[in-house]
Amino acid sequence: MTDIRVKICGLTSVEAVAAAADAGARYVGFVFFPKSPRNISVDLAAELAAEVPPGIAKVALVVNADNALLDEITSRVPLDMLQLHGSETPERVAEVRARYGLPVMKAVGIADAADLTRIDDYIGVADQILVDTKPPKEAELPGGNGLAFDWRLLQGRHWTVPWMLAGGLTPRNVALAAKLTGARQVDVSSGVESAPGVKDEGLVRDFLGAVG
Numbered sequence: 001m002t003d004i005r006v007k008i009c010g011l012t013s014v015e016a017v018a019a020a021a022d023a024g025a026r027y028v029g030f031v032f033f034p035k036s037p038r039n040i041s042v043d044l045a046a047e048l049a050a051e052v053p054p055g056i057a058k059v060a061l062v063v064n065a066d067n068a069l070l071d072e073i074t075s076r077v078p079l080d081m082l083q084l085h086g087s088e089t090p091e092r093v094a095e096v097r098a099r100y101g102l103p104v105m106k107a108v109g110i111a112d113a114a115d116l117t118r119i120d121d122y123i124g125v126a127d128q129i130l131v132d133t134k135p136p137k138e139a140e141l142p143g144g145n146g147l148a149f150d151w152r153l154l155q156g157r158h159w160t161v162p163w164m165l166a167g168g169l170t171p172r173n174v175a176l177a178a179k180l181t182g183a184r185q186v187d188v189s190s191g192v193e194s195a196p197g198v199k200d201e202g203l204v205r206d207f208l209g210a211v212g
């Protein structure tokens with residue numbers, strides 16, 4: 001078993017959940033963002049969460065979600081973590097964490113070294129940080145675009161909370177990305193898909209194998 005923890009995000013089917021679990025993923029992610037090809041209903045998320053074996057963390061990804069949506073998700077889907085992937089302020093992160101009593105992972109988009117300072121804003125309020133690629137201005141999605149940033153920006157960086165590397169990871173580059181950044185956790189979505197929103201069992205297995 002690899003000592004790098006893997007999150008497979010954007011699961012949309014029972015088969016995808018099984019593939020992630022069988023391959024050794026430590027986290028699975030469900031997306032609640034209508035613009036995403038990986039968006040699922042709360043009903044489906046509840047069904048999929050019930051299929052996740054014990055010991056694998058179930059994460060809900062939301063983008064600038066209001067309390068009404070979060071109330072519905074958290075009341076109906078058995079979750080282990082909330083992932084805030086929008087422009088949520090540190091104050092909003094703290095509010096969500098306090099309101100729902102769940103660990104919160106805050107995504108921070110990186111394009112250049114200056115963006116790294118934004119991570120510090122969330123250290124005191126988030127349980128984990130997702131270091132992702134900052135989306136292009138014309139992009140409709142805040143993540144899942146299959147784009148990587150310069151991983152060398154993270155060399156020698158240390159934070160006082162756990163962090164996870166995301167953005168453009170695939171079975172072919174994840175080992176190098178982990179080596180360059182020192183990441184002990186990685187997140188993949190589009191990099192293990194045969195089509196937008198459709199996870200490929202072979203690619204999921206290859207991805208986990210590449211970090212092993």
